[in-house]
Amino acid sequence: MFHKIVGKRTTADVVDLYGEASKDRLLPFFKTANVQFPPEKVTLLAIKDSNELELWVENAEEQTFIRSYPVLAASGVLGPKLREGDKQVPEGIYQLEYLNPNSAFHLSLKLNYPNDFDLLHAKEEGRAEPGTNIFIHGKAISIGCLAMGDEVAEELFVLTTLVGKSNVNVAIAPSDPRINDISKLASDKPQWVKTLYLNISNYFERFKHDR
Template sequence: MSIFKLTVLAFVVVSTVCVYLFMRPYWVPLYHKVAGKQSVSDVIREYGATSEARLRPFFQQAGVQYPPKSVTLLAIKGTDQLELWASNDDNPVFIRTYPVLAASGILGPKLQEGDEQVPEGIYSLEYLNPNSAFHLSMKLNYPNDFDLIHAHAEGREAPGTNIFIHGKAMSVGCLAMGDEVIEELFVLTAKIGKESVKVAIAPIDPRQHNILPLAHGKPKWVSELYTNITDYFSRYQHSS
């Protein structure tokens, strides 16, 4: 094959990959218009059995009945980790740790639309999206009340929105977990109800490090935020 043909072939392959990866927010909705949208129930039927087969052994090993009554996801940006904790009473139990495949931005809270920061704080879930451009997704309630109060006080009219935990391995302010992991978390959340899931996101693990120095040079409210995050994480201690 000539150098010209190889160059053309390489261009076509690279272009196709780029369109698939980076244009997903545009072509996936068009695909759903043609193929039809799926529901949460459709996702459960398609992925429920296999995702639960992967997840149940971790619950059994932890001694927690599946599905649990409540779940907490602890995200640690500095180490790209997401911890799954579950409870059937008032005592959360560690289930497992997932690697975060992609999380854009740097340490520090999200401030405005387009800064590509992953938020830091304590959040709930607004809804499950079975037709995500990134396989499946779960929307955080960012900006929450705390975020909005300080955004308004500082005149930040667009603190950002549309922050998800989703599949695939690319991120623009979201936590990208890969397809199999989001299937597990999506199915688990659908089973117990989004109201029973909390998500806390920290810059580094406040159980191992004092995160308050990271607020140095930032607005005063960041110290308050990091104190709240530290207090929240303190409820989730690994057994020695």
């Protein structure tokens, strides 16, 4: 999806506009979880088949669940993104490249898709254009991105400015590997997809619900 620049706001402008309201919405969840705000690190776990985005924090190597958000729109089907224009939400473990305060979709957080794993296997399969411009953003429309609605985009944007984008990780799974064996979804897929799903499963294992 092409994310054009629609204004001249800075990140500081966005924090000034939405910071206090976003903190007010987030703080009760942090208090309930009995963890500091802002945290040291943040992990977002996206689960495609249930349209959920879980917010976890890590302080002193301890993972704590904060809350779950509904994903309002995410195009495509289960399975990794392969090429530009396939409308697939990617699957894998990603970092944030930058925050866009002037997104056409209110606010957005740019994922580093394609990452090194994606690029390696795209090259092996001769896929010259594996796609790009994958965001977590506001509004409720998606062509390969995670659309979260404007208020959630504000919360995630502000939270990221507080912890630093280098301290935010995003993992996207076809289904919740803590509940379902996602290797079954790769039974008819290339070996690299099986490896990808094993990596995702191992990553999710660190984030266990007490509830």
